[in-house]
Amino acid sequence: MVNIKNYTFRASLLIGLMLFLFSCSSYNEMITPYYKQVASGNYTAAMKELEKNKLLQKPRNKLLFLLEKGKTTHLMGDYENSNRYFNEADQLLENGLGGTMDAVVGTLLNPMNQVYKGEDFEKFMIHYYKALNYVYLAKPEDAIVEARRIGLQSQEQGDKFNNKDNRYAKDAFSLMLQGLIYEYDGDMNNAFIAYRNAAEVYLSSKDQTYYGTPMPETLKQDVLRTAAAMGFTAELNRFEELFHLKYTPEKAPEGGELVFFWENGLAPVKAQEEFFFSLVKGEDGNLFFTNVGGTIIIPFGDGYGSGENFNVNAIQSLRATYPKYVSRPPFFSTATLTDGKTIFGFQQAEDINELAYKTLQQRFLKEMTKLLTRLAVKKSAEYVLKESSKGTGKNGKDNTLLEGLGFGVQLYSLLSEKADTRNWQSLPATISYARIPLQKGKNTISLNLKASNGTEETKTIEVMGTGRLQFFNYSTLR
Template identity: 80%
Template sequence: MVNISKHTFRASLLLGLMLFLFSCSSYNDMVGPYYKQVSSGNYPEAIKELDKNSLLKKPRNKLLFLMEKGKTSHLVGDYENSNRFFNEADQLLENGMGGAMDAVVGTLVNPMTQVYKGEDFEKFMIHYYKALNYVYLNRTEDAIVEARRITLQSQEQGEKFNDKESRYSKDAFSLMLQGLIYEHDGDVNNAFIAYRNAAEVYLNSKDQTYYGTQMPEGLKKDVLRTADGMGFVSELQRFEGLFNLKYTREKAPEGGALIFFWENGLAPVKQQEEFFFSLVKGSDGGLFFTNVGGTIIVPFNNSYGNRNDFNASSIQSLRATYPKYVARAPFYNNATLSNGINTVNFEKAEDINELAFKTLDQRFLKEMSKVLTRLAVKKAAEYVLRESAKGTGKNGKDNSLLEGLGLGMQLYSLISEKADTRNWQSLPANISYTRIPLQKGNNTITLNLRGANGSNETKTIEVVGTGKLQFYNYSTLR
């Protein structure tokens, strides 16, 4: 009997070690073959890898699967199917995700086992790709609807926070895109409103910089040009003062203009980071968590139960995991665009790297409070079982079962604790854009890319100038 117990114990430790090592694998590791094909530009092969990945096929990862399918379909030019996947992702978000049982699973196991609900900036990027898809399919009315939904998304984001000034509640790039789509449709009034709203996001931020992006000069010119086009003299003068820029009316190019979006690099990946905390009772009787140096103070989350039920002294140390972003350096670091007469530079419009890092930091205390309180609940249960098992042999009772349960819970807590390292990783690290005039008829547009190692690469596209505003996006996802 003793030998069996020993073997069982050893087997449990071995199994626990194997599961622990497996649990250290990040989402990026488990979906690696797909992302390798994306970064290599082998998009058809990426789609095959995506379709056979068992992790992304799990119901809890459906949103991720749909966003990735939408993105890869867009990359191969299958705009109809791209929007079919993005619309399904949109529907999931609108219907609400998770629920009571999902919360229970997250409490008992870890956040990685919960339904993936998406990062806030990922939701805005769905609108970006959907809008471009509709424009490329000549479905301008649908693109307009998508543009209007950007405003609704901004309002929903704003309602989530009390301290709106310091939180990511509006996406300046999405508002710029909204203005561009209205301008593409010839709706100068709504284009001005959207451009103005985007500009005010920057103006209301410190140093006119919003999440790593300075206000583009192109946006300033768009605000002034559309204000002038609508005859809004007072608005024109107000923004001339705010921008410290004198507006000069210029003749519109006969062939219209091309808005070129350059999607460069790949979004950062999430990896697991470890922290060690203790549960401490304050002078007012309230509980809070603190790390060894006392540099991080995290409040106890009462939603997990009555804090008076916890014996703080029984929870000496907690190992907590939390995701951290790791940036991936883009291969290219500069680019210009030429129409044979003019050469223009790109301006950064969206820094997804910066958004990812800062929005994760903003919710650290709230999320870590949930993690630590969940761990405290498990730890308190272990403590109760260990205390109950101390009476082994009293009154002839054998408490080895309780001892085994206590050990089992401790082992389970160890192997199940895992940070949520999922995110939409085929997004670019950043998006830059520029506007270049077109001649009536055929235009040859040349993109010149420069790598960090000094290499040069060019891409040439043909565009027919129609007198309207047109769009083109190009990805260098490596």
């Protein structure tokens, strides 16, 4: 009997340790070879790493696979294929991801085994790259379609949260991009509406800052300029007062303007964080989870009612895993542009680092409630098995197997818990932009980059001034 018990214990422990070793690796660690190649600018090698990565080949990670391929082919200048991947990703999102069985997988295993559905800000960034791809492919009509889809997604996102609790309901950068695309197409009326909507997002906060990004001065000028161009005097006066600016008309540059986007660094990666909770019954009979210090109070999940019939004795402690973002400081800290006569500074348009941290924090309570309730239900099942094994021996029956099963379930539950550490990690940490006036014909524009250690680099491009608005984006991925 003792030998059987020892064997069962060792077998359970071995299985548990195997699960533990597998679960230690984060998503970032499992696809490090790909990200190393991306950060080094070796995009062809990066594509090969993507193709042979078994984790990204799994159906549950198809969205991430398409997003990474779309971004990498964009960096390679293969804009046609880039949009092919992004369009497929878009289609996945429109058709809906997950389902009943996917939810069951998340309950029995962990969120890492569910279909990846994307962060809200990642969905907006798809439009950014698709719109630029269409512009570079000389397909303005498709770029306009993408601009309109930004508006539709902003509306859906607003409906999702109903603009409560200062949640991420609209993306100011995407609305600003929408305005730029409309202006690129010569549609000043819709450009004004988009610029105004972007400005309203900033104005809705007390300090005119949205997720770590102050309202760009260029955006203010774009609102005033397009309002004046459309003859919207009342709107012009209103925004002059709100911005504390007086609009002064200026002659449009003969060669048009260049909108230069600087994508700096890489988005933060997700790691795993651990929390320990107990299930407690309150004076009103309802159950809630609390951590050791009592600083976090989380109600028992609504899906199981108030928990009146739930066995609190089964839940002595719970180990919960939750993702946390870890930023990757960019190599370059500042940058300027020059046309040989004038130096132009950049203005931040999007802080993906800040967006990632804040949006994850905003959904902590909701997701931790679901997670802890799921863990409590699993813990209760373990308790039932253990209690059953205690009473099995009365008729002389061997309870070793049931004991071992109970221990195995306990060990599995403990070690299989894993936070979902997946995210679109080749996104930039920040996006800044500048509008540069162009002269007719050839223009030489230099990007001067400076790192905190004093290292400097210069990138030079040539732009033909055509009288229209043009775009260029440049990534520094270190």
